[in-house]
Amino acid sequence: MKKLLLAATIFAAVNAYAQTPEIQITATRVAVPVDHVGDDVDIITKEQIKKYGFTSIADVLKYVAGITESSNGGFGQTTSVYMLGLPTKYILVMIDGVPVNDPSSPDTQANFSYIDLSNVERIEVLKGPQGALYGSEAIAGVINIITKKPKKNEFKVGLEGGKYKTFKEDLYSALKLKGGYLSLSFENFKTNGFSASNEKAGSGTYDPDNDGYNYRTGWLSWGWDLNDSTKLTGNIKLKGGKVEYDSANNGVPVPDAHTSYNNFFTSLKIESALSNNLLLTAKFGNNKEERFSIDTGIGNYTGITRYASFQITNYFGSSFVNFGTSYKQEIGRCIYDYPAWSFTTTSVANLHTRSIYGEFHSDLNASHFTFALRRDFHSQFGAKTTYKVSASYDVKTTETTLKVQYGTGFRAPSVYQLYARGAFFGIYEVIGNPNLKPETSEGWILGVAQRMPFVKGRIDINYFKNHVWNPIVYESSANPNYQNASKGLSEGAEIRLSISPIKNFSLWGTYTHQHVDGDDDFTLRRPEIIYIMGSDYLFGKTKFSFWIEHYSARADKDYSSSPAKIVSLSPFTTYNCYLSYRLNNKVKFHIKGVNLTNKKYELAYGYNTMGRAAFAGIDISF
Numbered sequence: 001m002k003k004l005l006l007a008a009t010i011f012a013a014v015n016a017y018a019q020t021p022e023i024q025i026t027a028t029r030v031a032v033p034v035d036h037v038g039d040d041v042d043i044i045t046k047e048q049i050k051k052y053g054f055t056s057i058a059d060v061l062k063y064v065a066g067i068t069e070s071s072n073g074g075f076g077q078t079t080s081v082y083m084l085g086l087p088t089k090y091i092l093v094m095i096d097g098v099p100v101n102d103p104s105s106p107d108t109q110a111n112f113s114y115i116d117l118s119n120v121e122r123i124e125v126l127k128g129p130q131g132a133l134y135g136s137e138a139i140a141g142v143i144n145i146i147t148k149k150p151k152k153n154e155f156k157v158g159l160e161g162g163k164y165k166t167f168k169e170d171l172y173s174a175l176k177l178k179g180g181y182l183s184l185s186f187e188n189f190k191t192n193g194f195s196a197s198n199e200k201a202g203s204g205t206y207d208p209d210n211d212g213y214n215y216r217t218g219w220l221s222w223g224w225d226l227n228d229s230t231k232l233t234g235n236i237k238l239k240g241g242k243v244e245y246d247s248a249n250n251g252v253p254v255p256d257a258h259t260s261y262n263n264f265f266t267s268l269k270i271e272s273a274l275s276n277n278l279l280l281t282a283k284f285g286n287n288k289e290e291r292f293s294i295d296t297g298i299g300n301y302t303g304i305t306r307y308a309s310f311q312i313t314n315y316f317g318s319s320f321v322n323f324g325t326s327y328k329q330e331i332g333r334c335i336y337d338y339p340a341w342s343f344t345t346t347s348v349a350n351l352h353t354r355s356i357y358g359e360f361h362s363d364l365n366a367s368h369f370t371f372a373l374r375r376d377f378h379s380q381f382g383a384k385t386t387y388k389v390s391a392s393y394d395v396k397t398t399e400t401t402l403k404v405q406y407g408t409g410f411r412a413p414s415v416y417q418l419y420a421r422g423a424f425f426g427i428y429e430v431i432g433n434p435n436l437k438p439e440t441s442e443g444w445i446l447g448v449a450q451r452m453p454f455v456k457g458r459i460d461i462n463y464f465k466n467h468v469w470n471p472i473v474y475e476s477s478a479n480p481n482y483q484n485a486s487k488g489l490s491e492g493a494e495i496r497l498s499i500s501p502i503k504n505f506s507l508w509g510t511y512t513h514q515h516v517d518g519d520d521d522f523t524l525r526r527p528e529i530i531y532i533m534g535s536d537y538l539f540g541k542t543k544f545s546f547w548i549e550h551y552s553a554r555a556d557k558d559y560s561s562s563p564a565k566i567v568s569l570s571p572f573t574t575y576n577c578y579l580s581y582r583l584n585n586k587v588k589f590h591i592k593g594v595n596l597t598n599k600k601y602e603l604a605y606g607y608n609t610m611g612r613a614a615f616a617g618i619d620i621s622f
Contacts, residue, residue: 025037025041025043025124025126028126028133028359028361028370029097029133029311029322029324029359030313030320030322030359030361032361035368035392035394035401035449036361036363036368036392037361037368037370037390037392037403038368038369038370038390038391038392038403038404038405038445038447039126039127039128039390039403039405039445040066040126040127040128040403040405040445040447040462040464040494041124041125041126041127042064042065042124042125042127042496043122043123043124043125044060044063044064044122044123044125045121045122046120046121046122046148049117049120051536051543051545051578052545052547052578053578053590053592053615054117055117055168056112056113056116056117057112057115057116057117057123057143057145058071058079058081058112058113060117060123061081061112061123061125061143062549063510063532063549064125064510065460065462065494065495065496065510065511065512066083066084066127066462066464066492066494066512066514067081067082067083067125068081068082068512068525068526068527068530068551069081069082069603070082070525070603070604071603071604071607071609072196072197072245072604072607073193073194073195073196073197073211073245073246073607073608073609074164074193074194074196074211074213074608074609074610075164075166075191075193075211075212075213075243076113076193076213076215076241076243077196077211077213077243077245077607079112079113080109080525081112082140082525082526083125083127083140083141084127084128084140084141084443084464084466084490084492084514085466085490085491085492085514085515085516085522085526086139086140086466086468086488086490086522087107087140087521087522088107088109088110089107089108089109089137089411089414089521090137090138090139090140090141090409090411090441090468091109091110091137091138091140091141091142091143092130092134092136092137092138092141092142092143093110093112093115093142093143093145094134094142094143094144094145095115095144095145095147095235095237095265095267095285096144096145096146096147096233096235096267096269096283097144097269097283097309098265098267098283098284098285098287098307099134099137099285099287099305099307099328100114100115100265100287100305101137101305102287102289102303102305103303103304103305103330103331103332103351103414103415103416104289104291104301104302104303104332104333104334104415104416105301105303105414105416106414106416106417106420106474107414107416107417108137108330108414108415108416110143111261111263111289113215113241113243114239114261114263114289115145116187116215116217116219116239118170118172118185118186118187118217118219119147119148119172119183119185119219119221119237120145120146120147120148121146121147121148121149122146123143123144123145123146124142124143124144124145124146125141125142125143126141126142126143126144127140127141127445127464128140128141128405128407128443128444128445128464128466129141129386129388129407129408129409129441129442129443129466130142130388130407130409131374131386131388131407131408131409131410131441132357132359132372132373132374132386132387132388132407132408133357133359133372133374133388135326135328135353135355135374135376135386135410136353136376136378136410136411136412136438137411138409139409139410139411139439139441139443139466139468140466147219147221147235148174148183148221149181149221149223149233150174150175150176150181150183151176151181152174152176153174153175153176154172154173154174154183154621155172155173155174155621155622156171156172156173156619156620156621156622157169157170157171157619157620157622158170158171158617158618158619158620159617159618160590160615160616160617160618161615161616161617162592162613162614162615162616163613163614163615164191164192164193164194164210164613165190165191165192166189166190166191166192166615167189167190167191168187168188168189168190168617169187169188170185170186170187170188171184171185171186171187172184172185173185177224179224179225180222180223180224180225181221181222181223182220182221182222183220183221183222184218184219184220184221185217185218185219186216186217186218186219187215187216187217188215188216189213189214189215189216189241190212190213190214191212191213191214192210192212193210193211193212193213193244194210194211194608194610194611195207195208195209195210195211195246195608196211196244196245196246196607196608197246197606197607197608198606198607198608199606200558200560200605200606201246201560201605201606201607202558202559202560202561202606203248203560204248204249204559204560205246205247205248205560205606206246206248206253206606207246207247207248207253207254207257208253209246209253210244211243211244211245211246212242212243212244213241213242213243213244214241214242215239215240215241215242216239216240216241217237217238217239217240218237218238218239219235219236219237219238220235220236220237221233221234221235222234222235229272229273230270230271230272230273231270231271231272232268232269232270233268233269234266234267234268234269235265235266235267236265236266237263237264237265237266238262238263238264239261239262239263240260240261240262240263241260241261242258242259242260242261243258243259243261244256244257244258245257245258245259247295247296249296254295254296256294257294257295258293258294259291259292259293259294260291260292260293261289261290261291261292262289262290263287263288263289263290264286264287264288265285265286265287265288266285266286267283267284267285267286268283268284268285269281269282269283269284270282270283274312277314277315277316278312278313278314278315279312279313279315280310280311280312281309281310281311281312281313281324282308282309282310282311283307283308283309284307284308285305285306285307285308286304286305286306286307287304287305287307288302288303288304289301289302289303289304290302296338296340297336297337297338297339297340298336298337298339299334299335299336299337300333300334300335300336301332301333301334301335302331302332302333303330303331303332303333304329304330304331304332305328305329305330305331306327306328306329306331307326307327307328307329308326308327309324309325309326309327310324310325310326311323311324312324318362318363318364319360319361319362319363320360320361321358321359321360321361322358322359323356323357323358324356324357324358325354325355325356325357326354326355326357327352327353327354327355328352328353328355329350329351329352330350330351330352330353330415331349331350331351331415332347332348332349332414332415332416333346333347333348334346334347334348334416334420334421335347336422345421345422346421347415347416347419347420347421347432348419349415349418349419351378351379351380351412351415351418352378352379353376353377353378353379353412354376354377355374355375355376355377356374356375357372357373357374357375358372358373358374359371359372359373360372366393366394366395366396367391367392367393367394368391368392368393368394369389369390369391370388370389370390370391371387371388371389372387372388372389373385373386373387374386374387376410378412378438380412380413380418380434381412381413381437381438384410384438384440386407386408386409386410387407387408388405388406388407388408389405389406389407390403390404390405390406390407391403391404391405392404398450399450399451399453400448400449400450400451401448401449401450402447402448403445403446403447403448403449403462404444404445404446404447405444405445406442406443406444407442407443407444408440408441408442409440409441409442409443410438410439410440410441411438411439411441411472412438413433413436413437413438413472413482416432417432417433417436417472417482418432418433418434418436419432419434420432420482422480429479429480429481430481431474431480431481431482432481432482433481433482433483436472436482436483436484437470437484438470439468439469439470439471439472439484440468440469440470441466441467441468441469442466442467443464443465443466443467444464444465445462445463445464446462446463447460447461447462447463448460448461449461452499455499455500455501456499456500456501457497457498457499457500457501458496458497458498458499459495459496459497460494460495460496460497461493461494461495462493462494462495463491463492463493464490464491464492464493464494465489465490465491466489466490466491467487467488467489468487468488468489468518468522469486469487470484470485470486471484471485471487471488471518471519471521471522472484472485473485473519473520473521485518485519487518488516488517488518488519488521488522489515489516489517489518489522490514490515490516490517490522491514491515492512492513492514492515493512493513493514494510494511494512494513495509495510495511495512496509496510497509497510504537504538504539505535505536505537505538506535506536507533507534507535508533508534508535508536509531509532509533509534510530510531510532511529511530511531512529512530512531513528513529514526514527514528514530515528520557523555524554524555524556524557525554525555525556525569525603525604526554526555527551527552527553527554527571528552528553529550529551529552530550530551530552531549531550532547532548532549532550533547533548534546534547534548535547541581541582541583542579542580542581542582543579543580543581544577544578544579545577545578545579546575546576546577547575547576547577548573548574548575548576549573549574549576550571550572550573551571551572551601551603552571553568553569553570553571554568554569555567555568555569556568556569556604556605557605558605558606559605559606560606567605569601569602569603569604569605570601570602572599572601573599574594574595574596574597574599574601575595575596575597576592576593576594576595576596577592577593577596578590578591578592578593579591579592585621586620586621586622587618587619587620587621588618588619588620589616589617589618590616590617590618590619591614591615591616591617592614592615592616593612593613593614594610594612594613594614594615595609595610595611595612595613596612597612598611598612
């Protein structure tokens with residue numbers, strides 16, 4: 001009985017913040033209401049994912065204010081995500097608080113195509129420098145993908161098909177147990193796709209054939225109350241797939257150029273109440289990604305991230321303080337065979353980071369304050385200290401919230417950037433640079449949120465500015481290698497709006513205006529203006545959503561010329577819709593229309609995007 005009271009007390013303290021109707025965010029390491037932090041936060045729920053027919057993480061993120069994307073073609077192709085104007089390498093991606101960035105990729109960036117949506121409860125996007133919370137990579141922000149924690153028995157099947165001979169089958173099953181849960185999701189996807197590139201990509205890339213994509217994924221999640229004071233949750237995810245892409249050698253297309261991949265992810269979280277106000281949280285994770293590419297050569301890549309963290313949180317009143325330590329190991333291996341030149345290059349490295357950190361949060365009437373401090377010890381470049389401070393203030397008479405955040409960050413050089421080997425025209429080259437310095441940053445965000453109860457709405461306006469020093473860039477000179485440049489800059493403003501002026505009808509939109517300066521990594525493929533506007537209607541059993549997406553002109557490079565020259569990508573606007581009809585409480589039909597006006601546009605110079613397309617499906621619950 002004493003243990004039961006102890007657990008009830010501590011977990012009540014953890015959930016005390018839940019008295020507010022606002023959704024909780026866990027990307028701050030400890031769950032707090034979204035309006036009790038000064039950070040710029042977006043949360044996408046599973047209901048929104050279903051409402052707009054999102055099919056991938058990249059699909060979801062492009063509708064978040066302050067985020068833009070570029071892609072080297074269609075389904076499964078390389079996709080870059082830019083947050084607050086900063087490149088993908090500055091975004092830390094996690095699943096349930098465990099990092100999944102790939103150390104075998106040149107920039108250690110996450111492979112968004114390896115994460116499907118079948119087991120996602122919500123996606124939390126925490127923008128601005130978060131180095132004090134999570135260390136390296138979190139310069140632009142953090143994306144934390146939260147898995148489902150079912151509260152009832154469920155069994156669902158979904159089928160969808162459409163243009164490009166695209167088919168998707170998914171299954172989700174959940175079992176609510178006494179003191180725990182067990183869920184299993186499975187997804188199978190296949191499409192013939194379309195040609196990733198066009199003639200502008202040049203003879204070294206262009207191939208007019210269709211580039212198909214397929215994958216299968218299985219995801220097991222579980223939770224268990226080990227005893228009255230200890231909870232366990234975990235994940236096991238397996239995914240394998242193949243994506244075709246365009247490549248050519250001296251103007252002759254390379255047949256069957258493709259990458260096959262396998263991803264294995266596992267995580268474990270332990271929460272244990274130590275006293276009436278002390279909570280111990282431990283997290284363990286392992287993410288392994290293997291890629292096998294056939295192009296003009298044969299590449300074999302393996303990236304492994306192992307992670308562990310221990311954290312003690314002390315709750316007192318409406319405040320808390322936590323202290324913790326974490327360990328991250330990054331293993332990268334790249335073996336590339338050049339048949340035309342009869343030799344092979346091999347790059348293998350092992351890096352690790354040990355960290356200590358602390359965080360304090362306090363709610364005092366209408367004021368909310370957070371301060372975090374972190375010290376990282378990296379095996380390659382030594383120690384680095386980062387910090388963050390944020391605050392918000394509620395003006396209750398006008399239902400206004402004022403927000404401010406300031407923080408520092410850093411990014412350690414990747415395994416590839418430090419130790420990569422390559423070959424150019426048959427000559428063996430060392431393109432890695434073990435003398436690289438870490439990239440460092442500072443950034444701040446000022447924001448205001450205004451609720452509009454008369455139209456059941458809210459508007460958020462944020463201004464951001466980020467400086468990055470010593471950005472790591474690739475110099476394609478006579479002696480190509482990685483070097484530190486001087487500085488990069490991004491600044492701008494974003495607006496989010498949602499209103500529901502009448503019953504069963506709502507309007508929403510985002511607008512971002514940004515300015516970037518620095519090396520190509522900071523400037524290419526970034527639109528100055530991005531806006532998305534949409535509306536949702538509910539007519540009895542029918543739901544209809546319609547939205548438009550606009551990118552202004554962007555600079556890019558034509559890499560088919562030597563040297564590469566600056567070109568401009570034309571502005572574009574696309575129109576999209578999603579319609580669903582619920583036949584009964586077990587069966588729902590849907591149809592999705594993409595790029596309804598068949599607009600031809602590019603997100604990367606020389607690469608195609610999807611034309612007018614329709615996809616239809618059915619969801620069945622048992």
